[in-house]
Amino acid sequence: xxxxxxxxxxxxxxxxxxxxxxxxxxxxxxxxxxxxxxxxxxxxxxxxxxxxxxxxxxxxxxxxxxxxxxxxxxxxxxxxxxxxxxxxxxxxxxxxxxxxxxxxxxxxxxxxxxxxxxxxxxxxxxxxxxxxxxxxxxxxxxxxxxxxxxxxxxxxxxxxxxxxxxxxxxxxxxxxxxxxxxxxxxxxxxxxxxxxxxxxxxxxxxxxxxxxxxxxxxxxxxxxxxxxxxxxxxxxxxxxxxxxxxxxxxxxxxxxxxxxxxxxxxxxxxxxxxxxxxxxxxxxxxxxxxxxxxxxxxxxxxxxxxxxxxxxxxxxxxxxxxxxxxxxxxxxxxxxxxxxxxxxxxxxxxxxxxxxxxxxxxxxxxxxxxxxxxxxxxxxxxxxxxxxxxxxxxxxxxxxxxxxxxxxxxxxxxxxxxxxxxxxxxxxxxxxxxxxxxxxxxxxxxxxxxxxxxxxxxxxxxxxxxxxxxxxxxxxxxxxxxxxxxxxxxxxxx
Numbered sequence: 183x184x185x186x187x188x189x190x191x192x193x194x195x196x197x198x199x200x201x202x203x204x205x206x207x208x209x210x211x212x213x214x215x216x217x218x219x220x221x222x223x224x225x226x227x228x229x230x231x232x233x234x235x236x237x238x239x240x241x242x243x244x245x246x247x248x249x250x251x252x253x254x255x256x257x258x259x260x261x262x263x264x265x266x267x268x269x270x271x272x273x274x275x276x277x278x279x280x281x282x283x284x285x286x287x288x289x290x291x292x293x294x295x296x297x298x299x300x301x302x303x304x305x306x307x308x309x310x311x312x313x314x315x316x317x318x319x320x321x322x323x324x325x326x327x328x329x330x331x332x333x334x335x336x337x338x339x340x341x342x343x344x345x346x347x348x349x350x351x352x353x354x355x356x357x358x359x360x361x362x363x364x365x366x367x368x369x370x371x372x373x374x375x376x377x378x379x380x381x382x383x384x385x386x387x388x389x390x391x392x393x394x395x396x397x398x399x400x401x402x403x404x405x406x407x408x409x410x411x412x413x414x415x416x417x418x419x420x421x422x423x424x425x426x427x428x429x430x431x432x433x434x435x436x437x438x439x440x441x442x443x444x445x446x447x448x449x450x451x452x453x454x455x456x457x458x459x460x461x462x463x464x465x466x467x468x469x470x471x472x473x474x475x476x477x478x479x480x481x482x483x484x485x486x487x488x489x490x491x492x493x494x495x496x497x498x499x500x501x502x503x504x505x506x507x508x509x510x511x512x513x514x515x516x517x518x519x520x521x522x523x524x525x526x527x528x529x530x531x532x533x534x535x536x537x538x539x540x541x542x543x544x545x546x547x548x549x550x551x552x553x554x555x556x557x558x559x560x561x562x563x564x565x566x567x568x569x570x571x572x573x574x575x576x577x578x579x580x581x582x583x584x585x586x587x588x589x590x591x592x593x594x595x596x597x598x599x600x601x602x603x604x605x606x607x608x609x610x611x612x613x614x615x616x617x618x619x620x621x622x623x624x625x626x627x628x629x630x631x632x633x634x635x636x637x638x639x640x641x642x643x644x645x646x647x648x649x650x651x652x653x654x655x656x657x658x659x660x661x662x663x664x665x666x667x668x669x670x671x672x673x674x675x676x
Contacts, residue, residue: 209429213429232373232408233397236369236399236406237401240406243336244336244402246282247338250279251338251340251355254275254279259275260272260288261343261344261350263275263296264296265350269296272288272297275299279299279355282357283355283357284335285298285301285330285355288342288351288352289351290351291351293309293311294308294309296351312329313328313329314326314328314330318340323338325402326403334358335356338355339355361376364376364377372410372411374409375409377405378407396409451491454479455475469501469502473498473502476498477491525596527581527585527596528596529595533595536593536595537553537605537655540593544607545648548647549607550609550644551609551645552609552610552611552642552645553603553606553614553645553654554603554606554618556584556601556602556640557639557666558576558637558638561576564576564636572632576631580602581602583625584604592605610644618673622672622673626671639662639672640661640673641660641675642675643675
């Protein structure tokens with residue numbers, strides 16, 4: 183009888199669930215794919231259309247500057263004022279047009295500014311080396327994007343001609359590329375336009391996942407990145423998805439009714455088990471919490487759910503054991519990856535990471551930072567005279583002395599061979615010198631295995647805000663070299 187009940191329940195659930203969800207999955211998948219395809223095609227078409235509009239607007243701004251520069255270069259009054267270096271008249275002419283442009287500049291043939299609008303009191307500086315002035319001198323005009331007063335701008339530059347063929351000076355009309363200026367060129371709000379001097383960074387974004395929402399526009403020798411933000415079309419997509427959900431609910435309603443009919447009181451253990459699994463998948467509980475819930479369900483459940491819970495308990499216990507082994511192995515690997523096997527100090531790789539982190543922190547907060555480079559004097563003779571085992575003992579003992587002399591926040595590492603490096607945060611060069619001298623005396627006074635005595639040399643330096651890490655460490659190395667050159671068993675600084 184029990185066997186038949188198990189079989190009936192299992193077959194009933196499998197039949198209803200598998201049949202319902204097979205049909206629903208097919209319908210939902212087909213409809214959703216159609217919706218997504220239609221939306222994608224529509225979105226790509228809109229992006230192409232808006233890209234063309236933005237390109238046209240950018241081109242229009244350049245053409246406007248070209249037209250304005252042409253018109254401003256013709257009046258006889260301007261030609262005469264340039265010949266006479268009359269900055270007041272030229273400034274008035276420029277101010278009349280600065281409502282639509284950022285600046286209007288008149289120069290002589292050598293590029294010396296005669297008048298600048300709207301900044302009428304700023305003149306006599308030279309634009310001779312600016313790229314637009316050079317290009318206009320070579321080709322007769324310049325129209326494109328170039329820096330003006332350190333800001334990227336649309337620029338039109340052309341000579342001012344007397345009698346239509348004799349140049350008397352140059353006219354430069356520019357419009358600064360600002361975020362508000364670019365925003366005004368966009369046909370709708372859910373778009374963003376940015377300027378880039380080269381397209382290398384933008385091209386790196388042109389992958390399969392971003393093609394539809396990103397375009398690159400080349401205008402005037404510069405590159406503009408057009409990004410499409412989430413658009414109102416998403417609402418239409420959501421509406422269609424809601425329709426699919428309603429269809430899904432309608433079809434599954436009958437399935438739920440029959441499931442409730444078959445399961446009744448047995449439904450609650452399934453729900454609790456699913457909730458526990460969901461909480462675990464969302465990291466709201468750990469394996470121990472999941473095991474407690476499954477054990478509780480198993481103790482009061484019957485039929486299939488009890489077998490499922492028992493199987494889950496076994497799986498959880500096996501998984502816990504595996505995870506503990508993996509964590510232990512991972513911790514061991516991390517220790518081995520960052521520690522020197524002989525001395526137990528940080529290795530070169532870890533010290534590089536510490537140096538990078540501490541120099542960044544020092545640059546950000548302006549805190550003092552010093553390093554001490556340590557080298558054991560005549561260490562080769564220790565290996566030669568007493569053997570490598572004694573040499574290893576000396577290295578390990580000096581490593582222990584260095585750890586004893588450092589604070590909790592300091593970092594000590596083996597830099598290579600018989601060299602060590604100490605990183606001292608929140609320490610200026612005076613404090614570092616005191617530490618090095620303390621270490622020097624400790625090494626000098628220590629008696630190692632077989633009555634071996636050694637000395638050590640120290641190089642000390644303080645970090646200079648903003649300098650590269652390699653230069654910082656190189657100065658400590660140079661100071662260490664000075665200590666060796668000056669007789670060893672001493673402390674030098676750079």
